[in-house]
Amino acid sequence: MELPTVNLKAILLVHWLLTVWGCIVFSGPYSWANFTVLALGVWATAQRDSVDAISMFLGGLAATIFLDIIHISIFYPLASLTDTGRFGAGMAILSLLLKPLSCLLVYHMYRERGGQHLLDTGLLGPSQDRSTYQRIDAPESPPDPFAGQEAAGHTPQGY
Numbered sequence: 001m002e003l004p005t006v007n008l009k010a011i012l013l014v015h016w017l018l019t020v021w022g023c024i025v026f027s028g029p030y031s032w033a034n035f036t037v038l039a040l041g042v043w044a045t046a047q048r049d050s051v052d053a054i055s056m057f058l059g060g061l062a063a064t065i066f067l068d069i070i071h072i073s074i075f076y077p078l079a080s081l082t083d084t085g086r087f088g089a090g091m092a093i094l095s096l097l098l099k100p101l102s103c104l105l106v107y108h109m110y111r112e113r114g115g116q117h118l119l120d121t122g123l124l125g126p127s128q129d130r131s132t133y134q135r136i137d138a139p140e141s142p143p144d145p146f147a148g149q150e151a152a153g154h155t156p157q158g159y
Contacts, residue, residue: 006105012041015095015102022092025085030071030092037064044106054110061103068096 019034037060044053072092077085111117 008041008045008106008109011102011105012038012045014098015041018091018095018098021088022095024088024091025077026071026075026088026092030068030075033064033067033071034095037061049113051110051113051115054106054113055115058103058106058110061099061106065096065099065103068092068099072096 015034016038019031019038022034023031037057040053040057040060044050044057047053072089076089081089
């Protein structure tokens with residue numbers, strides 16, 4: 001499935017606007033969590049080649065999905081909700097509904113920057129070690145760099 005090309009700045013702008021409007025009703029932890037994640041998004045925009053920046057932004061977006069659900073469900077004002085309050089709550093809910101789509105698009109950007117597939121990281125499944133480093137407890141010993149030099153007339157010199 002080919003995802004449409006979306007600019008990271010557009011995702012940030014949409015979520016920033018919806019978060020600002022959501023802060024009309026929900027303040028405190030809601031604004032701290034969302035603006036912190038948006039700051040990670042600014043970092044990911046500034047560091048175009050950084051896998052760490054985009055992965056932190058992706059993780060933050062995923063975390064704020066759960067935090068927003070909890071915050072909105074606990075602090076949603078049931079009594080005396082004005083038109084402005086309904087607008088702010090609606091924008092917070094719209095931001096929450098758009099976050100899974102944003103996570104999907106940011107994950108696609110993460111993969112484009114060279115990030116590993118989630119199954120390869122060990123996060124969602126067994127880790128597959130594909131490094132070129134030799135393990136310390138491996139039964140094989142590294143090749144001797146001086147092997148074959150004595151036959152060619154070279155002798156290693158001691159110090």
